[in-house]
Structures are given as structure tokens and as C-alpha cells.
Amino acid sequence: MNTSDPTSTHTSRYCTHCGRALKACLCATLPRIANPTPLMVLQHPKERLHPKGTAHLLAGALELAELRVGSQWQEDEAVQQFVSHPPCYLLWPGEGALTLDELPRERGARFVLLDGTWRKCYRMLMENPALAALPRVALAPRSGHYHIRKAPFAGALSTLEAGYHLLCEWEQEPGRYAPLWDLFVRFNQQWLTFSQVNRGA
Numbered sequence: 320m321n322t323s324d325p326t327s328t329h330t331s332r333y334c335t336h337c338g339r340a341l342k343a344c345l346c347a348t349l350p351r352i353a354n355p356t357p358l359m360v361l362q363h364p365k366e367r368l369h370p371k372g373t374a375h376l377l378a379g380a381l382e383l384a385e386l387r388v389g390s391q392w393q394e395d396e397a398v399q400q401f402v403s404h405p406p407c408y409l410l411w412p413g414e415g416a417l418t419l420d421e422l423p424r425e426r427g428a429r430f431v432l433l434d435g436t437w438r439k440c441y442r443m444l445m446e447n448p449a450l451a452a453l454p455r456v457a458l459a460p461r462s463g464h465y466h467i468r469k470a471p472f473a474g475a476l477s478t479l480e481a482g483y484h485l486l487c488e489w490e491q492e493p494g495r496y497a498p499l500w501d502l503f504v505r506f507n508q509q510w511l512t513f514s515q516v517n518r519g520a
């Protein structure tokens with residue numbers, strides 16, 4: 320949706336919803352998906368307007384997803400509320416992380432995703448004991464389709480992909496999230512088009 324005021328030269332080139340340049344904004348094309356499993360996406364401030372970031376698309380497309388920007392969550396009531404109601408899991412691959420099929424099929428399961436570079440997310444975790452204390456889960460290994468941004472490690476996924484795979488694996492109803500994958504495909508196509516234009520192709 321383009322809600323910016325066309326009479327204002329200052330804001331008219333930017334989406335008032337996501338803050339991105341209108342030519343890079345996908346707000347008008349966001350699906351609205353009723354996801355039974357709530358997600359909380361904690362975004363490092365440096366990531367907020369990163370042109371290749373995808374967390375705002377994930378959160379914008381899901382009814383039960385909240386995107387919060389910051390790095391300190393000890394005083395954040397919404398985050399503390401969310402993480403203090405088990406079963407709550409942190410998507411964080413690594414030693415000790417369970418795969419989704421190892422989790423008990425409890426009602427009300429919810430997941431926290433961190434959005435930022437690996438280093439910034441790691442620091443966020445270290446500085447927020449309530450997050451660090453959450454049981455950790457990992458997605459089944461797969462190769463990411465996020466080729467437009469240098470991946471910090473093999474199999475690294477964009478936040479939009481991670482959320483998509485998480486919900487599909489957990490709920491086992493991938494059809495519900497097909498529009499989310501379509502959104503990811505459009506996002507990638509948009510970037511490939513930009514880079515071709517910039518290379519003069």
C-alpha cells in the first residue's frame with residue numbers, strides 16, 4: 320500500500336509503512352496469512368532499513384507475527400511476555416538445537432527469530448539471558464535460495480525463508496504458506512532486475 324503523501328516531495332519517494340524506496344517496496348503485494356503458530360522477530364537496529372532485509376515481509380504477511388526492533392529486550396514487556404509462556408523456542412541452529420520433529424507436539428508453541436548478522440544476533444543473545452535460556456531449535460538442513468546477499472555460512476537462510484520453512488515444518492501444512500514463498504520469489508526477482516539494470520544489462 321502506498322500511503323505516502325504525493326504532495327510531499329520529501330516523503331513521496333519512500334513508503335511510509337516499511338520506510339523503503341517505493342520502487343523497492345512490496346507492501347502493496349503482501350499476502351495476509353492466518354498462521355496458527357505465533358512468531359516474534361527481533362531485529363537488530365542496523366538491519367531495519369537494510370535494502371535486502373526480509374524480516375518486515377515475513378512479519379507483514381503473517382497475522383500472528385510481531386517484528387520488534389532493538390537489541391536489549393530485558394525491559395520489553397511484549398518480548399518478555401512472549402518468551403515467558405512455554406512452549407517458546409528460539410530458532411538458533413548449533414550444538415544442542417533440536418530439530419522440529421524432536422519437539423513435543425504441544426499446543427501453543429511459539430517461536431522467536433533473530434534478524435541481523437550472525438555476529439549481531441549472537442551478541443543479542445549474550446546480552447539477553449531470557450532469550451539465551453530458551454530451548455533452541457534448528458531447521459532441517461537445506462540450501463538457501465537467498466543468493467542476493469552473501470551468506471555467512473553454508474545453508475544460511477534469509478529471515479523470510481527461515482520463517483517459511485519453520486512454519487511449514489512445524490505445522491505440516493505447506494499449502495497455507497505458499498503465498499509467503501511467492502513473496503520471497505518476487506523479492507528475489509526484484510533484486511535481480513535491479514542488479515541487471517545497474518549493470519546496464
Ligand SMILES: [Zn+2]
Nearest residue numbers: 334337344346
Ligand atoms: Zn513499503
